[in-house]
Every structure is written in structure tokens, then in C-alpha cells.
Amino acid sequence: MLSPLDLSLINGPIPVAATVASALALTYLAIRKNRTWWTRVLPILVVSCAAVVAGLTYVVDHLWKPWPEPTPPILMVWVGAALAALSLAAVRLRSGRWYGRVFGVLLALGVVASAVTAGNAHFALYPNARAVLDTFRNDRVDLDEAAKPPSNVVEVPAGKKLVDVWKKPADLPEKGTISEAEIPGAMKARPAWIYLPPAYHVTPRPKLPVMVLLAGQPGTPRDWYDGGRLAENLDAFAREHDGLAPIIVVADQLGTSLANPLCLDSKLGQSETYLARDVPAWIKQRLTVDERRESWTIAGYSHGGTCSLQLAVRAPDVYGNFINVTGQREPTLGTRAETVKAAFGGDEAAFVQVNPMDILAKKQFPKTAGVIVAGKHDGQYRQGNLDVFEACRKAGMDVLWTELPGGHDWNVWRPGLYGSLPWLAQRTGLSR
Structure with a gap:
């Protein structure tokens, strides 16, 4: 039987599930029963995150230029999603019950994890969890x-x-x-x-x-x-x-x-x-x-x-x-x-x-x-x-x-x- 450690992190259900979970988490974090939230806070937050990502892309691709290729757009989309999730969770820390605030932080961290999964899938870096765990092994010989x-x-x-x-x-x-x-x-x-x-x-x-x-x-x-x-x-x-x-x-x-x-x-x-x-x-x-x-x-x-x-x-x-x-x-x-x-x-x-x-x-x-x-x-x-x-x-x-x-x-x-x-x-x- 296929071990869970051998399930693909590049294709198949894991990257898809990570994307769906990220979308649901962002939706939950973005919804609040507050008119000011919808008319002021959320639009400002979304525009600010988009501006940060656009500025970061410009700096990396046109000023810093650490590599000759332009940054893949899909990666910057995921950077924006992770930044938005963290920002939404941070705003939620100011109100609500403690368990709601903790849940919001966990959802934001889940979006960050999904972004990492998407980046890995884009470059096909680690094919499965076993490959990730192998990075912690030290089987080198003198x-x-x-x-x-x-x-x-x-x-x-x-x-x-x-x-x-x-x-x-x-x-x-x-x-x-x-x-x-x-x-x-x-x-x-x-x-x-x-x-x-x-x-x-x-x-x-x-x-x-x-x-x-x-x-x-x-x-x-x-x-x-x-x-x-x-x-x-x-x-x-x-x-x-x-x-x-x-x-x-x-x-x-x-x-x-x-x-x-x-x-x-x-x-x-x-x-x-x-x-x-x-x-x-x-x-x-x-x-x-x-x-x-x-x-x-x-x-x-x-x-x-x-x-x-x-x-x-x-x-x-x-x-x-x-x-x-x-x-x-x-x-x-x-x-x-x-x-x-x-x-x-x-x-x-x-x-x-x-x-x-x-x-x-x-x-x-x-x-x-x-x-x-x-x-x-x-x-x-x-x-x-x-x-x-x-x-x-x-x-x-x-x-x-x-x-x-x-x-x-x-x-x-x-x-x-x-x-x-x-x-x-x-x-x-x-x-x-």
C-alpha cells in the first residue's frame, strides 16, 4: 500500500485540497457582520496588500534583480493571499472571543502553508512528504x-x-x-x-x-x-x-x-x-x-x-x-x-x-x-x-x-x- 509519505505534493489531491482550504479560510476571515468592515476596513486592507505585492514584485524584478527571470505571477498571487490572511487575522485579534481569535490565527497559518505548498508544486521541488523529511536526515559520510x-x-x-x-x-x-x-x-x-x-x-x-x-x-x-x-x-x-x-x-x-x-x-x-x-x-x-x-x-x-x-x-x-x-x-x-x-x-x-x-x-x-x-x-x-x-x-x-x-x-x-x-x-x- 502507498504510504501517506509518498503521496504527491506536486499533483493530485494534496495541492488541490490546499488551494480549496486556502480559499475557504480567506472567505471566513473576510466575512464580518459590520458595515464599516465592508465599506472601509476590508477594501483598505485588500488594496494595501495588493500594493505591497506589486511594490515587492517591482523591487525584485526591476531594482534588485537577484536572478534574470521575472518572478512567476502565480507565486506573487500566493504571497498576496498569505499577506491578506495574516492581515485579516491580525485585525480580528482586536475583537471577539479568545477562541475566535486563535481560530483566525490558525486559518491564516493554514493559508501560509497552502502558499508554500503551491510554491513547491510550481517548481516541483519536493515530490512528496518523504522528500521533505529527508532534508532533516544527516547520512553524510566523512x-x-x-x-x-x-x-x-x-x-x-x-x-x-x-x-x-x-x-x-x-x-x-x-x-x-x-x-x-x-x-x-x-x-x-x-x-x-x-x-x-x-x-x-x-x-x-x-x-x-x-x-x-x-x-x-x-x-x-x-x-x-x-x-x-x-x-x-x-x-x-x-x-x-x-x-x-x-x-x-x-x-x-x-x-x-x-x-x-x-x-x-x-x-x-x-x-x-x-x-x-x-x-x-x-x-x-x-x-x-x-x-x-x-x-x-x-x-x-x-x-x-x-x-x-x-x-x-x-x-x-x-x-x-x-x-x-x-x-x-x-x-x-x-x-x-x-x-x-x-x-x-x-x-x-x-x-x-x-x-x-x-x-x-x-x-x-x-x-x-x-x-x-x-x-x-x-x-x-x-x-x-x-x-x-x-x-x-x-x-x-x-x-x-x-x-x-x-x-x-x-x-x-x-x-x-x-x-x-x-x-x-x-x-x-x-x-x-
Whole structure:
């Protein structure tokens, strides 16, 4: 039987029930048997809440601009609903019996909870309650313990793949391990999250392919473990491949959640050098990996997807493969003019020199392969994804186009990455 913890928080009865309950709660909070309430208090309150939401939207989208995309209107509607509920409950605290006031506060908190549920459903962040509860778990393993130097490694003869010589050991663990570690380098980055698959923890140890994985902006490396359910999906992949799976290093390309150094070396930071030099060097020093470029993949969603394309064309000697899940057409802070001004002091030529679309128009990459994933209903980025696909194809890359139902959210990001693993396994020797 399906556990209540596994009921969807994205589709089905829970989001619908939350919306209906919120509407009923707001209706109850808004009704009072008082003429002044209807002619003065309620209209002023509603208009004030609408003005606050409109002002907040303007500040975020036009003044602060912490991310290049406009704030989704549905989220601001829910912010307005939550603000209205809290305001109505606060006004009710001034009169009525104590239990009526307590009930009003509980209803307002229920509307806030419904707003959070709606926001989660919009981005498909946590698929169920079990995923929410998992955020409180701490099953990380110290990397020094998880990645001890091997006493013996699997040798793969020339012309063979790892899968050709790999035999599932009797002592193969059921799951991989998760660790956190600082990766020093050209930028001040937050700790990376590292997934080591089951096969990494046996002797002899295979030299496994590597995926450097990036989250979106705003975001943290942990997002791929919470919203992305990375360990769960990679463990499932490993079970189908006798314990083999890529080593995943979820690196930080931002520095802070709201920063955007554009994955470039510019006035905004040295993100490109960090990802192209420092992170790979650290991985090769600390982990047992296949060091051939064709076994290295750069991947990510949204801002991280844009970065994956950038590193594929800016560091092709490091990354032989890329997976770009709903990335932007080019690195951006909103417009090209704003981007060039902030990153390069207005020097358009400096931006063109590092912009992947401009590089793809002039240079061929016959030894690079990639997957470009778009959301069918992603009105913001789908056309840009198509432009990138065509540019990569014309530049000689071996690229695949994948279009999935959904928009710019985890409904696309999760299956976009994990659906690309069979393709990647063939390229990196984990399957035939």
C-alpha cells in the first residue's frame, strides 16, 4: 500500500485540497457582520496588500534583480493571499472571543502553508512528504573515510570498456555514499556534495567516470540531493548496472545563493577557472577516477545548464560531454547590455570572446558530445534551447535533443538528467 509519505505534493489531491482550504479560510476571515468592515476596513486592507505585492514584485524584478527571470505571477498571487490572511487575522485579534481569535490565527497559518505548498508544486521541488523529511536526515559520510586510497584497481585493457571486465562483487554495498568537502580554488565556493557509487567501495576499485554537476540560481549544491533526489536515482541506476555509476561532484559555481558570476572569469569572479581547473584537479587528487576527457561530463539545470555549455566549449580538453537541462541561450544578468556592463565594464568584445554561442559559430567541436533538454511548456527558455542545439550541431558536436512535459522546474530537471544517464553510460564505458 502507498504510504501517506509518498503521496504527491506536486499533483493530485494534496495541492488541490490546499488551494480549496486556502480559499475557504480567506472567505471566513473576510466575512464580518459590520458595515464599516465592508465599506472601509476590508477594501483598505485588500488594496494595501495588493500594493505591497506589486511594490515587492517591482523591487525584485526591476531594482534588485537577484536572478534574470521575472518572478512567476502565480507565486506573487500566493504571497498576496498569505499577506491578506495574516492581515485579516491580525485585525480580528482586536475583537471577539479568545477562541475566535486563535481560530483566525490558525486559518491564516493554514493559508501560509497552502502558499508554500503551491510554491513547491510550481517548481516541483519536493515530490512528496518523504522528500521533505529527508532534508532533516544527516547520512553524510566523512570523505576521508569514504574515499580511502585503494589497495587495488580494476585494469581495463586497451580497446575495452569498464563494463567488459567488471564483475559484480559479492560484498557490493546496496547504496552509494554522500559526502561534503571544501574544494579550494580561484573563487570562494561553498562545500561540494559528492556521491560515490556502490562500486567505489569494493576492492579492486574501478576507475569511474566523473560528472561535475551544477544547480540553478538561486541555489546550492545540496539542491540536487533534496529536489533532485540524486542519491535515490543514482542508487537505482547502480542497481541496474552491477553497482556501476558515475562519481557525482555537485560543485558550487555561485559562491552564494543569490550571486551570479556567470561561470566566467570577469569582474564578478573566477568561476570558469574554478570549474575548469581547480575542481577537476581536486577530483583527480582525491578520488579514483577515469581521467580521460571522454569520461568527464559537466551538467546542470537552468543557470547550471548554461554553465555546462560554457565549460563544454571553453574547456573541451577537460569535459568531453555535457548535459544542458533548460539552460539559457547565453550567460545573462537580464540583458546582454546589463551583462556586459557588470562583468566586463561595457567591453562587448570581451564578452563575445567567451560567450559560447559566439564561439560555436567560429569553432568546431567534433570530439564533444552533449544532451540538450528543454521543457515543452518553458516559454522563457525553450526557443533558446533550440538555438543552442542547432549551434552545437553545426559546430560538429554529437548532440541529442530531448523535450519533456513541463516548464522551467524539477518536473523537467529531474528526468532530464536521469533520463540522460543511459546515453552517458554508453559513452563512458558503464554499459555496452
